[in-house]
Amino acid sequence: MDGYVFNPAPGWPAQPPGWEPPEGWQPGPDWPKPPAGWVFWIPASAASSPSSPFAPNAPLPPRGQPAPTLPVAVPTGAPPPVAPVAEPAAAGQLVAAPAEIARLVSRVAELENELRQLAAAPTRVQSTDGLVDLDDERVLQEVGIYRYHHPLETSQEYRDRLQEIQDRIKGGIKGGTAVLASDMFTFNNSLAKGRRMTSDYSKLMLRAYNGEADTCVRSLRAGNVVTAKKRLEASADVIARLGAMMEMRINPDYHRIRVEEIELTADFLMKVQEEKEKARDERERLREERKAEQELAAERERLDKEHAHYLNALQAVSASGDQGAVAEITARLVAIDAAIKHNDFRAANIRAGYVYVISNTGAFGPNVVKIGMTRRLEPMDRVRELGDASVPFPFDVHALFFSADAVTLEMELHHAFHAVRLNHINDRREFFFAAPSAVRIVLAEKVGNLLEFAEAVEATQYLQSKKYWPAPSN
Structure with missing residues (x-):
């Protein structure tokens, strides 16, 4: 030729x-x-x-x-x-070279589009260890309990660590170490042109990779960190495959920084969620205490008025010489004094209160109980509040037991049934897989003889409503 x-x-x-x-x-x-x-x-x-x-x-x-x-x-x-x-x-x-450069730029646009399609890929990607499931719900079910990648005490500590990560990312980009590539690539027999092309390609590839990493971080939830890490790993693999001609790849150190950013962000989101739940539980506890204090103060005021009323009545009947009325009013005053003493004890002792054992078959199924405590003067008010709007049926009450140290008694019951908790992450969720009869045995061991404990489940509204429910679909 x-x-x-x-x-x-x-x-x-x-x-x-x-x-x-x-x-x-x-x-x-x-x-x-x-x-x-x-x-x-x-x-x-x-x-x-x-x-x-x-x-x-x-x-x-x-x-x-x-x-x-x-x-x-x-x-x-x-x-x-x-x-x-x-x-x-x-x-x-x-x-001429300009036309070829235009073609290469067009090819880079195609590669970026391929990366975007990979980011929005279906629920599976191929990896060296088999098919990786990217279904967030299935990942959550398989993992079960969230494990912190970088355990820290507060969300502020995570913010500080994330700021350090951002500084390291910026340093890698400014220092030109985020992407590795050959410096011996030639273009049109020119090493200088080849290096310029490699530099331009490196910037485009890094832009695509950083865009994918930022998308993974923005779309993070506490449970889909596995999905985000696999997606970013796949993007790095695609860049290495498409840039093989220039020996172009994402620097493994830079990739580890971005993966650490994903892990820290997921940990941060989980820590924020935990702190919000703790704050919500603390607000609920304070509201409960304020209500109890208000009820005890109102009860003390009522007892004082009643005591003054019976004193006046005693003076009147004493002057009339009616001994029967005097004895009756005196007995009433003794009962009022005992009630005042008990009320003052509860107001002074924040650990005193009622331990309750309740269940809701219609909402949670059989053999699931809630074990809690309240300092309310009328503990049933608290039970009714729990069943007002959050569940479709009212709670059945199995036990209301007053204790001078209800806080300790509640803690001991929770410890006894810790292995069968519904929620192993938040201890303030006081539901347990246990039959009322099992709770009665443990409660009797702690306090001695129980005068009243209802093991039977009424669930009246649930049983009356169940017959009207639609048939389950197959």
Whole structure:
């Protein structure tokens, strides 16, 4: 061929100068595979250069068609699949470098689009250890309990650590160490142009990677950290595969920083959620205490008025000489004094109160009980509050037991049934998988004889409503 010479792929046996493959010739089966789109026919003027043609996206044209438009470059990545051997029919014309750069920029846009499609991929991606499930709900079910990747005490400590991570990310970007690539890549037989192209490609690839990392962080919830890490890992793998020609890849140290950012963000979200729940529980506890204090204060005021009323009545009947009335009023005053003493004891002792055992079969199913305590003067008010709006049916009360140290008694009961908690994350959720009879046995061991404990479950509204429910669909 005038003006063109055969260009064997890397690793192929050397051929004599001017050798051309005969018609129908195929490389040996044990020869290494050439890079995708390898240019087998190059201008004779470029044959003396150590460079090899840059692999195009489209396959080479067969004989009789114009030569492909290709720059001259040095491939440094691992060889992809074999491309067909073809030759140009006549001396082709190489397109100027600006046109080739435009084509490469267009190719980068396609690669960025591929990365975006990967980010919005379905629920599975392929990894070295098999199919990775990206279904957030299934991941949560399989994990069960959230484990902190970087345990810290408060959300503010996580904010400080995340700020340090942001500084390290900025340092990696400004220092140019976030992306690794070969500095020996040539473009149009020019090492300087090749390095400029590598630099531009590196910026584009880093932009795509950082966009994916930022998306993973923004879409994080406490339970989908596994999904985010796998997605970012897949993006780094795609960049390494597409940038193999230039030995381009995300710096593993930079990738670890972004993964640590995802883990810290997930930990931060979980810690914030825990702190909100603790604050909500504390507000509920304070409201309960204020209500109890208000009720006790109102009860003391009522007892004082009643005591004064009976004192006046006692003076009146004493003057009349009615001994029967005097004895009756005196007994009433003794009862009022005892009530005042008990009320003052409860007001002074914040640990005194009622321990209650309640259940709600319609809401939680059979053999699920709630064990709690209240300092309310009327403990049933608290039980009715629990069943007013949060559940469809009222609670059944199995026990209301007054204790001078209700806080300790409640804690001991919780400890006894800790293994069968419904919620093992938040101890303020006081529901347990236990039959009322099992709670009665433990409660009797703690306080002795129980005068009143109802083991039977009434669930009146639930049983009356169940017959009107629609039949379950298969």
